[in-house]
Amino acid sequence: MPEGDTIYALARRLHEVLADATLTHTDFRVPRWALTDLSGGRVTAVRSVGKHLFMDVERDDGSAVSIHSHLKMEGAWDVHRLGTRWRRPGHSARVVLRAGDTEAVGFNLGVLEVVTDPAAAVAHLGPDLLGDDWDPDLAVTNLAADPDTLVGAALLDQRLLAGVGNVFRSEICFLQRVSPYTRTGDVDLPAVVQTARRLLWDNRVRSVRCTTGVLIRGKELWVYGRDRKPCRRCGEAIVRSDLDGRVVYMCPRCQAGAAAGG
Ligand SMILES: [Zn+2]
Structure with a gap:
């Protein structure tokens, strides 16, 4: 996808x-x-x-x-x-x-x-993460509009910000140490938006999608597609689940905190 x-x-x-x-x-x-x-x-x-x-x-x-x-x-x-x-x-x-x-x-x-x-x-789309007119403040405002939305669902909603798909939503949540099941009202949204922008920007001209910074086959991603494999940070088994009909991966230990904080 x-x-x-x-x-x-x-x-x-x-x-x-x-x-x-x-x-x-x-x-x-x-x-x-x-x-x-x-x-x-x-x-x-x-x-x-x-x-x-x-x-x-x-x-x-x-x-x-x-x-x-x-x-x-x-x-x-x-x-x-x-x-x-x-x-x-x-x-x-x-x-x-x-x-x-x-x-x-x-x-x-x-x-x-x-x-x-x-x-x-494309008038219905939120700010484009890779657009010349990228507007992080508007993206944060859009994501914050409904504080009860789960951040994992909000990240895929192209009306809020445009460009994040299923792989990046899992990776963004992992990097922010936040469960995709956390309400957006409990998430450090500016940090989430900044991470989303960085990941998409870094990957815009790469042939292999990479979020870990390690461009070695099988080591490019933190959690996506790594069901039951050990977390690269803590060793806990990665868990796969279904969020809004799309698969999501997370580390239950690294992403246990309700709030991202700093
Ligand atoms: Zn972990």
Whole structure:
């Protein structure tokens, strides 16, 4: 499941190959956009907002649109040289964009639409952890709005702050020594927000997600995916549970305190 850092890196990669390129062929394979043809348009930018991806296109008539996509659980964007074999099944392709001999294909996208007002498509999102306009104070205010929300649930709520996914929520809570089941009213929220920003920022251009600072295979994360393995800090067995329908990992000893404090 991609998080904000993955989409940021994906946007950079797509920007490198598509920015300033003229689309020579577009094929939207979803009913609503099947008749849309953006060929002749020039890609002005590919960028991320939270976990949302935008490809801004200036059409040949001068109007501007954006191809908005979201990977959700299964989605992916691949870039190929035209004529090479795709790495994923053709029937899962939702959109094919060609620019010269470059082909970008979106597979199994959870959201795919062509919008004239990209800002409206993400107006519901909280501050983007990797955005140029990142606003930590607003993120803290949003997280604090309902003090009875569990911090593990609040961190995934993209309306409060945008970019944290399931891996980072477990890692952030561990680093703050706070149980994901703690009410936000009992958590040092500025510290949580600062940790979230640091983790996403450090990982925005990495190919392997790492929160421990140890880029050795199997040692990159503190708790996520480490059910029943010893805590890297205290040796206690890591516990896996379900919070709001998504799996969460924690160390019952390191994260036993109700309040994070200092
Ligand atoms: Zn521990």
